[in-house]
Amino acid sequence: MAKNHVTTTINGEPVEFLCETQQTLLDVLRDELQLTGSKEGCASGDCGACSVMVDDRVVCSCLVMGVEAEGKSIETIEGMADGDQLHPLQQKFLENAALQCGICTPGFLVAAKALLEKNPDPTETEVRYWLAGNLCRCTGYDKIIRSVLEVAEEAKGA
C-alpha cells in the first residue's frame, strides 16, 4: 500500500518524508533522514538513547510513529548546538568527562535540556528522577548529574 506522506519541522527546518506506518520516528530520523545522532538501544522506551523533543516534550522517538510527526515540531541532538556554539550542557559534559563511550550522550543531553527548560534550578534528586529513563552503563551517572547541576548553577549566576 502507499506510504504515508508527512510534512513536519525538524530542528527548525521544514521537512517532508514518506514512511510506512510501522516505521517509528526513530527509524525515519535514522534511515530516511540520516539523522543518526538519536540512537536505538532497546526500541522499547527503556533506555532513552533515542530521546527527542516533539512539540516541546521530550519523548522516546522509538515509541512515536513516523507518521505522527505530521505538523509537529521536532528537535534532535543535531539541532542542540547553535552553529559552532555548543550548548552549555554539551560543553559541560566535555569538561567534566561526563561521557565515556558516548552512545547514551545524545539522549541524556536532549533530556537534560528539557529538564532545565522546565525547571531551571533542580535538586540532585529531581535531576536523577528526570533522567531515570536514560540508561548509561559507563559512568555510574555521577559526572552526568553533576554536569546538569553545574549548568543550572551557572545559569543562575549569568
Place this chain on the structure above:
Amino acid sequence: MTDVVLSREIARQYTDGETRIVVEGGTMRAIVRQLDEKYPGLKGVLSEGMAVAIDGTIFQDFFLEEVGPDAEVCFLPAIEGG
C-alpha cells in the same frame, strides 16, 4: 641458578609432584628447554596458553626474556581481560 615454580596440576602430571625446580639461568627459551630435558613433554604445556612471572612481574610473551641469576620464575595461565 633460577627457581622455577610450577602449579600442582602440572607438577602432578609431569614432574612427579615437584613444584619447585632449580635450573640454569638464561633466557626463558633456554629454561624451558632445560625443563623439557628433565621432564619430557613439559615444553608442550608450558608453551600453550601460559604466562610467566619473573620475580613477580607478569610476561605473557616470555620466550625471549632474560632471567637474571637467583631470579624466580613462575608459570601461570595466560590472562585475558574484559
Place this chain on the structure above:
Amino acid sequence: MDGDTNGYRWIGTRTIRPDGVDKVTGRAAFGADFSLPGMLVGKILRSPHAHARIRGINTKKAEVLAGVKAVVTSADFPEILPAEATKGSSPPNYRHLSQNLMAREKVLYDGHAVAAVAATNAAIATEALSLIEVEYEVLPHVTGVLEAMAEDAPILHDDLFTGGVDPKPGKPSNVAKRVEFAIGDTDAGFESADLIVERHYDTEGIHQGYIEPHAVVASMAADGQANIWCSSQGHFMVRQYCAGLLNMNIGDIKVTPAEIGGGFGGKTTVYLEPVALLLSKKSGLPIKMVMTRDEVFRGTGPTSGSYMTIKVGAKQDGTITAAEADLRFFAGAFPGAPVHLGCMCGFTPYDIENVKAVGYDVVTNRPKAISYRAPGAPIAAFGIESAIDELAKKLNIDPLALREKNAAKQGTRTAYGPTLGVVGFEETLEAAKNHPQMSEPLGANQGRGIASGYWFNVGGESSASVSVNEDGTITVTSGAPDIGGSRASLCIMAAEIFGINIDQVRAVIGDTTATAFNRHTGGSRVTFALGAVVIEAAEDCILQLRECAAKTWDIDIDAVEWENGEARPAGDNAGKFEPLTLPEIAEKTPMTGGPISAKKSSNVQGPGPAFGTHICDVEVDCETGHVKILRYTAIQDAGRAIHPGYVEGQMQGGVVQGIGWALNEEYIYGEDGKLQNPGFLDYRIPVASDLPMIDTVIVEIPNPTHPFGVRGVGEIPIIPPMAAVANAIENAVGLRLTSLPMSPPKVLAALDNGD
C-alpha cells in the same frame, strides 16, 4: 589530587577528549550509524529451544520470497575439526566459535543462531525468517551449574571430557576442566586456626549491558577481499576471527572500527561479522546487520554464574592461617568460564601461608559466557570478601583492621605462584580508614560494608604510529578501540613527551591497515600498553627532530637537547643558536631528510597489578526487602592517573555495574529453559535515581615498569561492590546474604526466615 601533578605539564590534568565534540553533537558514527549504497538488511533466525537436535533446515520458501537475496546456515560455514580448533597458542577455540555463530548438529541455548537471511528491507528479512522451516528434536536441557555437574545431567557435548583430572575420564561430561592453585598445606593451616568460617555462595549469570547493540556493515567482493565496518573491542580481533572462521587470508580483510557504544568485555568476540561476510559473498552486495536488544540478551555472551564454597581459618589475633575456595562457574554452551582467574585473584589481597583454590568450568544451556570486566574476579570476591567480613565479625575485629593485619604487600606469595612486586593495597586500606564516610553516623536499618579486590591488569600486543605533521602538529594513530577516553590519555602522554600544548596533538584509532596488530581493548590495558608504545614512538620522533636541528645548525646531534617542545644547543660550547620550535623544525624537514614519523609495535609486558577497597552504606526496608545505597566510596591504586576524570569515571562506572550485579541484575530462565527477561525492562541495570554520587579516591603507587607509572584501572572497580553491599546489609540487619542478586524478594524472605 589535581593540585599536585608531580611536576608534569599534562599528566594528571583533565583535558577535553579529542573525540568529544562529535559525541555531544550526535556526529560520532557508532556501529549502526554506517551505511553503504545498495546495502541489504541481514537478520538471524534463533533457536526457541534451550537444547535440541536439528533434524533439518528448509530454506526454500525464504529463498524464493521477493526481495530475499541470500540465506545461509551452518552448511555455508567451513566445518572446523577438533584438530584445527586452536590456531597458535591463544584463544579462541575456532570450532566452538563457529558452532556458536551458527548451530550445526544441535542448538545449545534459547537464542542460538540457526540461519540468516539478507533482504532488500527489514520487513522482508523478518518475513523471510518466518518462512525458514527448522525441524527440531527437543532434548532435555540444563541451565544451573550444580545440575549440569550432576551424574545424570543432560550432556551438551559428546566429545567433551573433563580436563585437569587424572586418570583421564572415560565418559563425556559437562565439566570442561578442573583447575587448582595452591600454596602451603591448608589442612595444617586449618588445624592451627582458632576459628573457621565456611559457607556456600551463589551468583546468577549477568550481562555486560552495553547500551549499543552489536552492529556491522560488511562487503565481500568476488575475489574474496572484504571490508568490515563495526563496533568491537578489537578490530584486529574481528579480522583474525573472521579469517580463522571462514578460511580467509587475514590480508584480504580490512576492518574499520566504528565508535563503540560500550563493551565491558562483551565485544571481545564476533557474532555478526562472519555471518554478514557470508551473506555479502552470496548476494554480491553489502550487508548491514544490527541486533535487537532481545538478541543481545539471548544471543551474546553474559558472564558466568556460580556456586562457591569458601572456607577461611584464623587465629584469635586475626592472623589468617588457611583459606580454601571451591568455585564452580558455568560457561554457557561452550567451555571457557573465567574460573581460573577467579581462583587466582580471590585470595590475593591477603598474605596467607596456606591457600587452595579449586575451580570447575562447566557447560550449560545458556549463551556462551564471554569476558565481563575482570572476568571471574568479582564472582570469587563476592564469596571471599563476604567470608573475610564474617570472620572479622566472629573474631570481633574491625573488618578494615583484619584486612590491614593480613594485607598482601611487596614480596607476598600469591596462590597462583608469583610473589607481588610494588603494589598499593595497604595504601587503599589506609585511605579507607581515613575517609570521612567511615565516621558518618548510621541510622536504624542502616549499615556499612567494606570489601577489597585484586586484578592483574594486562599488557599485550600494541602498535601505534606518531607523525609530526608539516606544521608541527602531532598525529597519534593507534589500533585499539577507545571505549572510555583512551584517545585523551594517549594525547596527554604524547603532549607530555613532546613538551607541547595538548591541542597540538590529536589521537585517532586507525583501521587494520593503519597499524600492525593490536590485542583487543580489555584487561585494563590500553592506557598502559598503548601508552608505552606511543611514548616510545614519540621519543623516536624527538630523536629525529634533534637530528634535523643538528643538521640545521650543522652541529653534532649530541649537542642538541629537547626541552619544552623545542630543540636547543646543549650548553654554550655547543654553539650559540636560537632554539628551534617543533613547527620551525617541521617546516624544514623537506631540506633536512624528509618527513618525521615513528611506528612502534611491541608486546608490552609488566602491567602493574592493582587493588581497590570500597566502602558502602545501605539502608534496608525491612517490610519490603528493598535495599537503598546511601553512600559509596571507591578507593583504588591507579599507579598514575593520566586523566583523573576518566580514571574516576572508570571507578564510578565499575562500582555502579557492581551495585546492579549485587541488587537486581540476573538472567531469569523458565522451566522451559527460555530466557524470561531479554530486555532493559526486566533485566534491571541501575538507573540514575537508584544511586548516590560515587565518591572516589585515587591512590598513586607508580607501576615501576611504565614510564609514567600507569596501572590499569578499568576492571578493579567492579570486583568489591557485591561483597561491599552484602557486608553492609549484614551490618544493617544482621543477615548474611549469600545469593546474588540480593533482590527484594530474597532479602525479605531472609528477613522473615531470619536466616
Place this chain on the structure above:
Amino acid sequence: MNGMRYEAPSSVDEASALLAGASGKARVLAGGTDLLVQLRAGMVAPELVVDVKNIEEMTTYSVNDGAYTIGAAVPSAELHEDADLLGMWTGVIEAMDLVGSTQIQGRASLGGNLCNASPAADSVPAMIAASAICTVAGPNGRRDVPVEDICTGPGQTSLANGEIVVTIKLPKQASRTGDAYLRFIPRTEMDIAVVGAGVCLTLDEGGTCTDARVSLGAVAPTALLVKECADALIGTKVDEAAMANLDAAARAAASPIDDKRGTVEFRTKVSGVLARRAAAIALERAGS
C-alpha cells in the same frame, strides 16, 4: 505488519466507525507507549491504527464544579503540571506519573494505561480508589462505566467492537478526603509494579473514617477493589489497629502468581505493607 493503515480522525464517531469497520483488526493509538512496543515485538499485527490524538475531546480536560473530565489521551505530564488537579487527586496523578520515564510521561495517558489492561497498570488502582468513571463511546452511543469494570483480564477489556474510552471523570471530592497510591518496584524507576495499592478515604470532623475505597494492583488478573480493606478503615480513626486489619485484609485479598518480577509470598506480604503505607498518606492528605 507490512501495509498497516494509519488514520487520525477528528471526531469520536469517526474513530468508533473506523474501529467497528475493521472488525477487531484495529488498534487505538493514544500515547503509543504500549502499542509500539507490542508492534515491534510482533505481539500484535493490526491492519489499522486509529490515532485519537486529533480528537479534541480526548486530548483536553476540564473541571466543572470540582469534578474533572479528562480526555483519555491527555499525556500524563500535562496532568501532572496542573497544580490544582495534582492538589485534589494527588494519588491518581502521582500514580499516572509513576508510569515509565519522563519520556514516557510525555505520551502515556490515563486511557491508554487503562485500556492496555495490564494487571500492573499504576493508574488503575488509584482511579478505582478515586471512584473514577469512564465515558465509553461506540456504534450504539455512549455509556458511563466505572473504571473497575473496564478490565476483565490481562489484555482483555469489556469494550465492545468499535467502542473506545473517551474521557475519565474524577468526581468532586467530599471535604476531608485524601487519596494515595504506592507501588513496589525493585529499582526506584522504570520497572513494572510488583504490587500496587491505591487508597482513597474521607474523614468526618472528628477524624473518623466515614468512607474508604482500597484497590490493589498486580496481585490478581485485574486490579482489585477490596471491600474488606475499606471496611477495616470505615468507622475507625485509622489507628494502628485499623491499619493492622487493613494489612491483613489486603494480604487475604491478594491472589498473586510467581513470576520473574516477584513471588507469591513477596507480593502477598507487600500488598499489606503498601495498603497500610498508602492509607497513612491518604489519611494525612484528608486531614490537611
